[in-house]
Amino acid sequence: MVSLKDIAQRCGVSTATVSKALHDQKDIGAETKNRIKKIAKEMGYLPNAAARVLKTNESNNIGVLYFDEAAMGLTHEYFAGVLNGIKAQAEMLGYDITFINTSPVGKKLSYLEHCKYRNFDGVVIVCARFQDNEVQELMSSDIPVVTIDYVHYSCSAVSSNNVKCMGELLDYIISMGHKKIAYIHGQDFSSVTRDRLAAYYRALEKHGIDIPEEYVREARYLETEDVANQTEYLLDLPDKPTCIIYPDDTAAIGGINVIRSRGLRIPEDISIAGYDGTRVSQMLSPKLTTIRQDTDKIGREAADRLISIIKKPKTALVERAVVEGILLEGESVGRI
Missing domain, CATH: 3.40.50.2300 (Response regulator)
Incomplete structure (x- = not known):
């Protein structure tokens, strides 16, 4: 590894002068500074990270x-x-x-x-x-x-703008004629969940839609098994929802499997929507209605x-x- 001493010997100056040049200090002439920098580059000099931390107290x-x-x-x-x-x-x-x-x-x-x-x-x-x-x-x-x-x-x-995006998702679902809209959301302690859940209720209120408490269920994000269990619960209700919103596109696969295992068709018999906009969600048949986040x-x-x-x-x-x-x-x- 090339050291400051190696550069100093090559340039015919002191190591202190080399250090000043490489750190752009003002008390050294521009011509000398540029010459030292050029030679340091030719020699393949790289600053030592540990030394930089000691000098600047920053590790980058x-x-x-x-x-x-x-x-x-x-x-x-x-x-x-x-x-x-x-x-x-x-x-x-x-x-x-x-x-x-x-x-x-x-x-x-x-x-x-x-x-x-x-x-x-x-x-x-x-x-x-x-x-x-x-x-x-x-x-x-x-x-x-x-x-x-x-x-x-x-x-x-x-x-992500969870409040606005969830509102837009609900507006679209309602524009398609749905009023029985269930929501399997993520964990309650998550701020993402709180924002999306509030937006869900706001959208329903805006459109004058009342839904039974049984339509709002909790499952862990990304957990297909949790979502599958909650989908079973919703499909067993006497007054079943016409659309189910899932916490994320990955977890939605658990719901899709349950729906199809019952011989139901998407969206002819029941509609579904996800959240995240993953590539896989757009490769499913039918393509999943969802929100794409700009990750x-x-x-x-x-x-x-x-x-x-x-x-x-x-x-x-x-x-x-x-x-x-x-x-x-x-x-x-x-x-x-």
């Missing part, structure tokens, strides 16, 4: 917390899109990203301890059990944090906001950025 490294309860890892289309957006934007702005784990040195560390151990400049929390003490500790710390789809008093957040933009927005907080902490505000989604009408909601 962002931590990413991604705890996937569904155990789908990076194969989950929504989170993979968000992570790719974070990575692309962070790298464009000169930052690396590192996933946070709790055993980086062979012993158990909390999320916050790992962040300090790695000297992360900031953290994006993409997916986590937000109610866990370790996650709350990290969000309440002095490390800059931006969350995805979760609102915390001390962190900026980025999310790349969500990820890029999160990286942008975090790096802005890192670079300009004195002007940083706790804000919530909302990214618009798109209604995909698909073919799974029939007209009554």
Whole structure:
């Protein structure tokens, strides 16, 4: 590895002069600075990351917390899109990203301890059990944090416009003549669920539609088995819904399997809708009516906001950025 001393010998100057040139300090002539930089580049010099941390107290490294309860890892289309957006934007702005784990040195560390151990400049929390003490500790710390789809008093957040998008989805379903609309939503503790559920009730109220309490069910996001059980429940009701909205496109597959196992056709016998707009949802037959979330933009927005907080902490505000989604009408909601 090329050192400052190697460059100094080649240029015939001191190592202090080389250091000043490479750090663009003003007390060195432009001609000398440019010559040293040119020779350093020719020699293949790369600055030492550890030395940079000591000098600037910045690692140019962002931590990413991604705890996937569904155990789908990076194969989950929504989170993979968000992570790719974070990575692309962070790298464009000169930052690396590192996933946070709790055993980086062979012993158990909390999320916050790992962040300090790695000297992360900031953290994006993409997916986590937000109610866990370790996650709350990290969000309440002095490390800059931006969350995805979760609102915390001390962190900026980025999310899809769940209220508007769910309202648009309901408006479309109702425009197709449906009034018996069931909703199998995600976990109650999720801010995403709360927003979507409120938008569901608002849309029904706007259109003067009353629905029985039995039409609103809970199932875990991405869990096809949970959704299958709730679909069985809805189809066994004496007054069955004409349309079922699922928490996400992946979980909807569990509902589709139940509907078809009963010999029912989509959308001729019952209509369905999902949420996320995954590629798979548009490969199904019929194509799923759903909301496509702009995952790349969500990820890029999160990286942008975090790096802005890192670079300009004195002007940083706790804000919530909302990214618009798109209604995909698909073919799974029939007209009554």
